[in-house]
Amino acid sequence: MKSEKQYIDLYQAQRQLICDGSAAVMNAVRDRAMQTFAERGFPTLKDERYRYTDIAAAFAPDYGLNLGRVNIPVNPREVFRCDVPNLSTDLAYVVGDKPLFEKDIPYVASLRQACIDRPDLVAKYYNQSAALSPSLSERGLRGEAFLNTAFAQDGLFVYVPRGERMEHPLQVVNILRSPVNMMVNRRVLIVLEEGAEATLLMCDHAMDRVDFLTTQVIEVFCADRSRLDLYELEETHTSCHRFSNLCMTLGSDCTVAHNSITLSGGLTRNTADVILRGERSEVTMNGCVVAAGQQHVAVSAFAGRILVRQEAQKTTSKETNNNLCAADTARVYTQPMLEIYADDVQCSHGSTVGVLDQQALFYMQQRGVSEAEARLLLKNAFVGQVIDQVRLEPLRDRLRHLVDKRFRGELNKCTGCALCK
Amino acid sequence: MLEIRNLHASIAGKEILRGIDLTIRDGEIHALMGTNGAGKSTLSNVIVGHPAYEVTEGSIRFNGQDLLQMKTDERATAGIFMSFQQPVEIPGVSMQQFMRAAVNARRKAQGKDELKASDFLKMMRERRKLVEIDSRLVNRSVNEGFSGGEKKRNEIFQMAMLEPTFCILDETDSGLDVDALRIVAEGFNKLRTAETSALVITHYQRLLDYIRPDVVHVLLDGRIVKTGGPELAQEIENRGFDWIKSEM
Numbered sequence: 001m002k003s004e005k006q007y008i009d010l011y012q013a014q015r016q017l018i019c020d021g022s023a024a025v026m027n028a029v030r031d032r033a034m035q036t037f038a039e040r041g042f043p044t045l046k047d048e049r050y051r052y053t054d055i056a057a058a059f060a061p062d063y064g065l066n067l068g069r070v071n072i073p074v075n076p077r078e079v080f081r082c083d084v085p086n087l088s089t090d091l092a093y094v095v096g097d098k099p100l101f102e103k104d105i106p107y108v109a110s111l112r113q114a115c116i117d118r119p120d121l122v123a124k125y126y127n128q129s130a131a132l133s134p135s136l137s138e139r140g141l142r143g144e145a146f147l148n149t150a151f152a153q154d155g156l157f158v159y160v161p162r163g164e165r166m167e168h169p170l171q172v173v174n175i176l177r178s179p180v181n182m183m184v185n186r187r188v189l190i191v192l193e194e195g196a197e198a199t200l201l202m203c204d205h206a207m208d209r210v211d212f213l214t215t216q217v218i219e220v221f222c223a224d225r226s227r228l229d230l231y232e233l234e235e236t237h238t239s240c241h242r243f244s245n246l247c248m249t250l251g252s253d254c255t256v257a258h259n260s261i262t263l264s265g266g267l268t269r270n271t272a273d274v275i276l277r278g279e280r281s282e283v284t285m286n287g288c289v290v291a292a293g294q295q296h297v298a299v300s301a302f303a304g305r306i307l308v309r310q311e312a313q314k315t316t317s318k319e320t321n322n323n324l325c326a327a328d329t330a331r332v333y334t335q336p337m338l339e340i341y342a343d344d345v346q347c348s349h350g351s352t353v354g355v356l357d358q359q360a361l362f363y364m365q366q367r368g369v370s371e372a373e374a375r376l377l378l379k380n381a382f383v384g385q386v387i388d389q390v391r392l393e394p395l396r397d398r399l400r401h402l403v404d405k406r407f408r409g410e411l412n413k414c415t416g417c418a419l420c421k
Numbered sequence: 422m423l424e425i426r427n428l429h430a431s432i433a434g435k436e437i438l439r440g441i442d443l444t445i446r447d448g449e450i451h452a453l454m455g456t457n458g459a460g461k462s463t464l465s466n467v468i469v470g471h472p473a474y475e476v477t478e479g480s481i482r483f484n485g486q487d488l489l490q491m492k493t494d495e496r497a498t499a500g501i502f503m504s505f506q507q508p509v510e511i512p513g514v515s516m517q518q519f520m521r522a523a524v525n526a527r528r529k530a531q532g533k534d535e536l537k538a539s540d541f542l543k544m545m546r547e548r549r550k551l552v553e554i555d556s557r558l559v560n561r562s563v564n565e566g567f568s569g570g571e572k573k574r575n576e577i578f579q580m581a582m583l584e585p586t587f588c589i590l591d592e593t594d595s596g597l598d599v600d601a602l603r604i605v606a607e608g609f610n611k612l613r614t615a616e617t618s619a620l621v622i623t624h625y626q627r628l629l630d631y632i633r634p635d636v637v638h639v640l641l642d643g644r645i646v647k648t649g650g651p652e653l654a655q656e657i658e659n660r661g662f663d664w665i666k667s668e669m
Binding site: 357359360362363364365366367368369370371373374377378380381382384385 | 469470471472492493494497498502503505508509510511512513514518519522523526527530562563579583
């Protein structure tokens, strides 16, 4: 419990400071989360779903936390011009866990401020995801999510009332900025009431070449007939560790698309729990990770589990995990799982692990394309399977461009953010 | 143009070519005929530099250059083009991306600037019409879901884009109906200039009715055993290969 101890001690010592920098609704659930964390600790490599993530080791170093809410000077506009060409968005910056708005954006607020302004509304949803419940969450899971609940002080609140629709997609630029190694605990709460519609695009950047440890919990509540497009793009550097937990709860007749793309980063663990409570909802989750190590071996692990409960007749599901090992040293672990208790369903699952197609490489070289360029075309094509699913066309074009740059090795200079150049 | 001397080549340790001598001059069309397994495809693969084949002896010179010292893509940008017997499908890579990379590589080797996007698209349009290929095909991923005939036509389209000086047609007639064969052969004839040389590999006389060879070679068991004029192809069509074997 060595790794856990520093967080338990820190919480005990700084509890008041943490609460002072946050709001009552968030403070109300802290102690319970910390207690759960203290009881369970981090999952270990012996826990099936953490076999490939040594989470305790990732949390062991001594990171600074900005619990006193010291203002970190950032003028994001000077550094970031993250507009996606031909896509009109509302822009919000989140520095660490603190949102920074240049103007009022409809339906969007700082989570802390929302707790103060509309405590009843936030309390109805905050930390209410089943996946975050200590009694329901399986043992050995989500230690980092409980830690997030204990330490999170702010974040983003998106609330679209019944029947309303976000006019522009919301682009959230998460910025990690610090002169010293730092831990950030960011919280996002998205509530869509009946028939509401929203599109969110969240990208992660690190501005300083120090070690960052980020925990993030995104809770999403979609009421009946709501529609959500949620895109996540990580573009940080190799000393960034990111642990993200997405917990989604859907009613009936919802349409949800989630797309998570990791272009560059250090250790990234993205977990998503989606619970379909109602009927006829459609969820599409796409993700892609470009894992590459310049000094170390690239490792990727996928574990997916679709659980179809006995009452969930007529469920249709498809689970696919495709992997391309472009280097001899790359390693892939994949577990596409399916658990079905209903008898009238159509569910498929599968995964592939492959290398670059030698025939295709030769064919292209015979036309004069160099081996390096041919490999690049094949790698882009592979990732394109995911990018092509993006529903916003300008974003799709932008992502293709970024992936191409990534594979050309032109994207590993995040100080200053390649997204903007 | 192409000069092959005492060429020996093997695949996975098995010798396939056992001493090939072949000279193709500028503007000449040579046909290469032979039974299955004689080494026809091995010869074309060795010329373009397929990594699975090992040259154990001999030399190939292309316009004076030592071809065996050049990488596959360098041979291509120097002007060698092979129409594949089985063109490869490349899902997710569009014809446009692929051809832009190939055309610009060839231009770079010729000391020319890269084509502007608009000029490139114009070129695609013009060449597409020349070989009568549907724009629908050009907008798709490379060969993906193409029929056999469409794939062969796409090979000729790529030839039109790259303007090679030496072409290998490796059983371009296989899997083609008569109409498709005519379109592909006519496409090739349209693209030919006075300097273009070609090695046409085929089992049948059929293709040679459209693409008239200057010289016909018979390859058997890894060696060129007979060389003659166009009449040799006709004779093989009538009598098969056995009489050549018995002459040996």
